[in-house]
Amino acid sequence: MTSASLPTLPLARSAIDRAAHRRTEDLLTALLAQPATRVLAVAAGRAAVSGDPVGLVLRAPEPADAGRLAVYLGTEPDGTEHVAVLVDDVPDGVGLREVGAVLGARDAGLLTQAVALLAWHAVHTHCPRCGGPTRVVQAGYSRHCDADGSDHYPRTDPAVIMTVVDTDDRLLLGHQASWPPGRFSTLAGFVEPGEPLEAAVRREVLEESGIVVGRVDYRGSQPWPFPASIMLGFHAYATSRDIEVDGVEIESARWFSREDLRAAMSSGEVLLPPSVSIARALIEDWFGGPLTDSGVPWA
């Protein structure tokens, strides 16, 4: 067994320099005054796409952008500057889950970054210390409270997600109570404050399935801004076999051999998460190659 990385994950791709050193107070004003700046308009996590292959619709700045929440995304190697703005509506807009896996690296990175930042701003308009209003500073990477002088930074919530195998290399997959029948995926959960990642893996697996985990190997990560997670992927080795689900979050769980899983997928009995997810990548990493869906959509 190795702890080599997963292949590059759809939402972990990027082709721009975030250029953190350029996040000055007047950067956005300057960029929104330049016709060459590319603006990505986002509404509720959705953006417009067009073309074949599909790409984000990036436009020149418009006068109304000056009054919109804006964040600096970064610069391309050719000098093209990118800014995201929050708008009320994007007709026919699509979300990262739908297009994240089919966008090119630049656009997947731009949309992931924009969605994550704008989602944070949307729910952090006021100071957690004094309740006063905060304002956007550092070109969108911080908010400042003028009443008490405190600065507030975008948060990212770490979550662990893991393939768990038994001593026969069978894979543990769970079915959440809230999912339609047949939907199975890897176990996952949020890291708690003060908790090492490996301990979070062992705790979540034990809580959700009753399985005891020994060795834990890190495999890779990707941001999952729905609204603020980063998924940290692991491959874990069970030291027990008897499943006892919590019955609350996880309704059932099963061990799958590779042949079990292939057969259950082709018959439509089991539906795996889509290719944009790290869960799918972890499962295919264990399987040893791509798995073919039965054609029934996950969503």
Ligand SMILES: [Zn+2]
């Ligand atoms: Zn305050």
